[in-house]
Amino acid sequence: MPLLELRNLYKSFGGLQAISNVSLTVEEGEIVSIIGPNGAGKSTLFNLITGVYKPDRGDIFFEGQRINGLSPDQVTKRGIARTFQNLRLFTHLTVLENVLIPQHHRLKSGWLGAVLRTPAYLREEEKMREVALEKLSFFGPRLMSFRLHQPVYVLSYANRRRTEMARAMATGAKLLLLDEPSAGMNPKETKEITQIIRRFRDEGGYTIVLVEHKMNLVGEISDRVVVLDYGEKIAEGNYHDVVNDPKVIEAYLGRREE
Amino acid sequence: MRKSLLVAALLVLGSFGLAQVKIGINLELSGRFAAIGNQTLNGIKVANLQTPEVLGQKVELVICDNETSREGSIACAQRFVNEGVIGVLGAISSSMSIPAAEVLQDAGIIMISTSSTNPQTTQIGDYIFRMAYTDDFQGKLAAAYVVKDLGAKKVAIFRQIDDDYSYGLAGFFDETAKKLGAKTLVQDFVANTVDFTAQLNNIRSFKPDAIYYSGFCAEGAPFMKQLREQGFDQQVVGADASDDPQCPEGAGAAFDGYIFTGFATPNLIPDPEAKKRAEAFKAKYFEVFKDAKPGDFNGFVLAGADAYNVLVAAIKAAGTTDVKAVRDALANIEHFPGVSGDITYKGTDGTPKDRTIGFYQYKVKSASDWTKIELFGKSTAEVQ
Amino acid sequence: MTASKLASRSTLFSLFAGLLFVALLGWRIASMPDYTFARIVQDFLNALTLGSLYALIALGYTMVYGIIRLINFAHGEIFMLGSYFAFYAMTLTPMHWGLALLTTVLLGGTVLLVLRSLFNLEEPKRTFLLALLIFGGTFFLLAFRHLGWIEALLLSMLATGVAGVLLEAVAYRPLRGAPRESMLITAIAASFFLQNMGQLLFGPRVRGFNAETVLNQPRSFAIGEETVYFTGILIVVPAVTAVLLFVLNLFVTRTRLGKAMRATAQDAEVAQMMGVNVNQVIALTFFIGSILAAAAGVMYSIRFGQIHPLMGLMPGIKAFTAAVIGGIGSLPGAVLGGLLLGFIEIYVVSFFPTLSAYKDVFAFVLLILILLFRPSGLVGEDLTEKV
Structure with missing residues (x-):
């Protein structure tokens, strides 16, 4: 099939x-x-x-x-996930945030877990971060150190393209x-x-x-x-x-x- | 096609068979003056119960709520012109009465404002009458009381500049106070003001001995509240617009000791016959409105009733429902035995001669526990 | 941040205007001998409270605009609802148990349903616990306690938050794909509708809002020979506002839903494609905005002592103006705009006493100036910046 x-x-x-x-x-x-x-x-x-x-x-x-x-x-x-001809990133969010957000829809723990910071919640947060870094690692170290916490609008055009691809992969x-x-x-x-x-x-x-x-x-x-x-x-x-x-x-x- | 013919036939029949005398009522039944408007309406209703017919015809009251707005008042007036009423009772405030008066004078319809006190209202024309005294009297009396009786040498005056009544009254007070040798400082505010910190700041260094408030309770409640909270403990004197439950209910103990002038209640009417009539009416009022609280009855109720009574009396005296004839009869009324006192329109511009102005004081324990004390009454005939 | 931004003309102009303003102020103060330090402090307390209230309401406007580019004209009425919920909570309790039961079922049920959809609580165990909490707590509070201002405030915030969500679901969601003018007209219609419903349900009269005396007791302290007068509410308002802003900031920057909200504000379509449930995010935005408006409404009523169904008109318009002045769509902009407006209203009238009757106009004069010289608002993005 x-x-x-x-x-x-x-x-x-x-x-x-x-x-x-x-x-x-x-x-x-x-x-x-x-x-x-x-x-x-x-x-x-x-x-x-x-x-x-x-x-x-x-x-x-x-x-x-x-x-x-x-x-x-x-x-x-x-x-199914896609990237865009004209780039449509969340420009005012950081690189990491852009790659974390697409993962939310697969999560189990809800707001109660967030407020109480249950172990399950924290584990999921950690896992999401790992996934994010894994996707970004395709592009070498360039997006993984200090750039992780920079807002997207300071990135070069090429880096933005890479971030968008990582974001698409992060959707699962x-x-x-x-x-x-x-x-x-x-x-x-x-x-x-x-x-x-x-x-x-x-x-x-x-x-x-x-x-x-x-x-x-x-x-x-x-x-x-x-x-x-x-x-x-x-x-x-x-x-x-x-x-x-x-x-x-x-x-x-x-x-x-x- | 057949249906509309039927309706038309019914309408024609109806206008013949159920001949009625229509009286319009243009009152502030909602909005900032709603309390006073409803009190006035209750007075009219009781008077209507007592005198439901004239010239063998039933009196129909057509009620229109002007929503405490000029536009609403004009709309009510227009509506009454179209419906062909003999006369209109209301409005209660000068700001709403003056524009309505212009419409009704133009159309040749009688208007009796139950409590407008700005002199301008009746000057608009000969079809416009009022039931109250005018503010030149009220302002003069209040100023004399504040400067002479209370001994104030410096008075801060708070007026609502976008209201004809408040603005005019403050002017009369200011003029008289100055003539009597006091220093005054005027502060302005507009409708719906809730924040008086600016005005209060401004009078702080003036250090007034007393404060005169010529506005309504919608602004008066936050005003008094902030006045007391900001450490001002001077005596405050207000006017008939303060004769409104919204004041003590709105600000509670801040109104304790507040003195104000207002429409006369039965006890303060000097003429013993008039006093008897007023007491009788008061009894009837509480008979009709069994659940009414004592604070619901005041001079506005009496004014409403008398506006109705005097119009009906004029119709009777004219012997016809022709508006011009009724107007002439009304303008010639002398010593009509009203429940708010003796009413004479003859020789006036529509303002009754010799009205009584009462002085009252609020005694407030809390917003739900308050009374009005009657201090004394003064007749407008006594004022120079 | 970047050199180009600093040098941009509009920023330079704002700087110049700001300096001019301060200079004028200084000259004016020098010419007023009775303007003591105590006065400055007095005015500061009043201004901080007024500005905080405006800021809370402005946040609701700015958040909704940021997410769906709609000016929620009915937000002033949400503010009004907040006041009335608290008013009834304080005056009607303790209730007769039958009435309490009815209210609990109706209100509690609505709240539960809305909260479930807002926060993804499909899990039966969690829902049951929450239902227990809501129904039990509500019934207990309504039937047995005479609610004080804090409880009334919290209950009102919850109820008004839910009301905001319902407003969105009924009035705005059906028009999601429609042209913007339709949404705008609906917002205005919703505003009128709520005003008139308020007059019908609550009565058109102005009512006194008399909270605990602890908040309204006149207090004072001395500065030199002068006295500064205040009441408890002038401390409570900035404190509560600060707490709410802190929590809001945490929520928006640290939580997943907060991040999803920010993403949706930037590009709703793409957010949806990245798996964000945009409907939920929008509902949540209304929920939060309404909670803040309710807090502002209750505190406003305590401060000024009265409520009536049309009380949301003026504060609503002014807060909206504040949001635009700060930069519509920007959260810090709304707070800045609100505080600025509060300070201007109090201080300009202090310096120019003859203007006291016209202080409502300042907001709009400022709005015109901003739209002329810096239309994106004080904190808003420079509109010419390229993506």
């Missing part, structure tokens, strides 16, 4: 058909990249999967269960949707994030779907590549095949002329 399955999804906004008959399966442990010209509907697809939008037609299955129609926090509880998700994870990074940082994403899958056991524009990144880590154009899937396969597909070339070249 595939981890994620999209069946014949349709979504329009007013007169604009943003997603048109898109079907896709993602197996557990895969890294799938979605590429396509700007405006092709890639972020919309992520919004559909995470429950921010409801599809007009079609279904989304996660671990065999239908999830279209669930609210975003319910989708998160099922095990199995499936990560990464929306342009290397945007704004220089080639050195891009190379590094490419390795880290692979480690997410290899060491962390995550299944990953990512939206990207940087072809070298896509080529290096994708098991499969899916191409969207004007809301439709126009190609799918391994990187080499897709990149040489004449339809794909036309989509990019044709778009550039406009």
